Amino acid sequence: MQPRMNAPKNTACGAGPNGAALPGSKPLNPAAPADSLDADVLIVGGGINGCGIARDLAGRGWRVVLCERDDLASHTSSSSTKLIHGGLRYLEYYEFSLVRKALAEREVLLKSAPHIMWPLRFVMPHDAAMRPAWMVRMGLFLYDHLAQREVLPGSRGVDLRRHAAGAPLKPEFTRGFVYSDGWVDDARLVVLNALDAAERGATLFTRTACVSAVRDARGWTAALAGEDGSSTLVRARALVNAAGPWAESFLRGIARPAAGEALATRSLRLVKGSHIVVPKCFEHDHAYIFQNPDKRIIFAIPYEGEFTLIGTTDVEIEGEPGSAHIDANECAYLCEQASRYFRAPVRPSDVVWSYSGVRPLLDDASGDPSAVTRDYLLEANTEAAPLLSIWGGKITTFRKLAEDAADEIGRMLGERRATWTERAHLPGGDLRGWIGSERRPDLDFERFVSELRRRAPWLPGALARRLARAYGSRIERVLGRAQSLAELGEEIAPGLYAAELDYLCREEWARHPDDVLWRRSKLGLHYSADERAHVAAAFGAAPSREQRREVA
Known part of the structure; x- marks a missing residue:
């Protein structure tokens, strides 16, 4: 069954940069x-x-x-920190019911869509001035045991002088803790x-x-x-x-x-959470959770292969939520807190992209936005x-x-x-037709990528992995019967072929360039201004502010 869409009648989606129809595209219905x-x-x-x-x-x-x-x-929903997590810091606010509920959901979600969600290990460098080690250990013990785990390993202490996660950190951070949560492509x-x-x-x-x-x-x-x-x-x-x-x-x-x-x-209390993206600060695959002097925490997370995602802030706002954007103070705060831990300082000039999401939190009369349930x-x-x-x-x-x-x-x-x-699986999450019986979600995905490479050896490795991550077993709807890159149609921008763009318009409600560049994918982060303009031309649209990669 095809999705039922209310397609804008005046969109140019389905046409290439020169107005030519994309492979398999259909004319849109006239206004009714x-x-x-x-x-x-x-x-x-x-x-x-x-x-x-x-x-x-x-x-x-x-x-x-x-x-x-x-x-x-x-x-x-596209502006989160992109974590499937119980919320370790909520334990300090005695939100045990919320944390338990969230912890129980982690593995349910990881099993439902292993292509867009996967386990992630977090490193917390210990700073005795923030919280004593016994308190951190107690919190992690609760975090490990408030809900049953089958996929995610438990927490443990680490010597940062020997662990790979210690290399990017300042030398005074000699010990830390490692625990598990999950990552999700939220959009x-x-x-x-x-x-x-x-x-x-x-x-x-x-x-x-x-x-x-x-x-x-x-x-x-x-x-x-x-x-x-x-x-x-x-x-x-x-x-x-x-x-x-x-x-x-x-x-x-x-x-x-x-x-x-x-x-x-x-x-509602509208609380803005802002994030910055900078060139990657470390080479390993763990993320960091940093404790700040104001008792808040921020994350530093591997992002899109080439970058590190740092966030978030908690700033209460008034007025129209849609106009929220990061301000200079928030950017400086995130850079300052990350720089307390990393050997190489993070500066506002390093920021290549930023985004802000407004959390609609139920007003519980808490004075601190971070403490609102x-x-x-x-x-x-x-x-x-x-x-x-x-x-x-x-x-x-x-x-x-x-x-x-x-x-x-x-x-x-x-x-x-x-x-x-x-x-139940989410679309693309049932990989059994490719790999046979399921074992563990993250390993199942790697087996899926290997099988995709075997069936479509003509796909470059990086492209095969990106498409596998985005579409899972629905990748057949993107590739169709193609047996070569040429059969995917025009390469509109590096790694983005006409067949994929047509699929996104036909089945995933993509109607404007930002839908593809910043939500259905994060290709906008990897493209130059000219390359983003080529994608915009495929929609008959001028590059947007996001496409120009301006930092708000």
């Missing part, structure tokens, strides 16, 4: 009059929570419509949930805003407006507000009962047609949140249906 759809559930918001809920509901047989004002994962995680939802019958509209939603005792009537001028009327039995940083403003300004009363009962709350309103609002959450617990949300929707509709996602 307003459509109407009937659904069981309308979901507003195409981030990880919205797409995760759409997937779960569709898999239980409900008719689902999802709308997203921008691209999938345009905001918070692709969102897309895979959207793909699974669509393949199970959901209808997804991207670059389409919900401009009004009125409820009565029988259901919701919502008006959707596409950026291309299209309009759609959706009648749904229930509505899910998964608008992330806009969840509160959606209830206050758009979703209203017929009487015109406001529906918002909760307040990362747990989620599902708020059900059944005064008329069911309304479920999603408050807070973190990427690691998205599947459990979606499962709880689907259970709650079933309760409100009077139609409880069985859960199913805990043992």
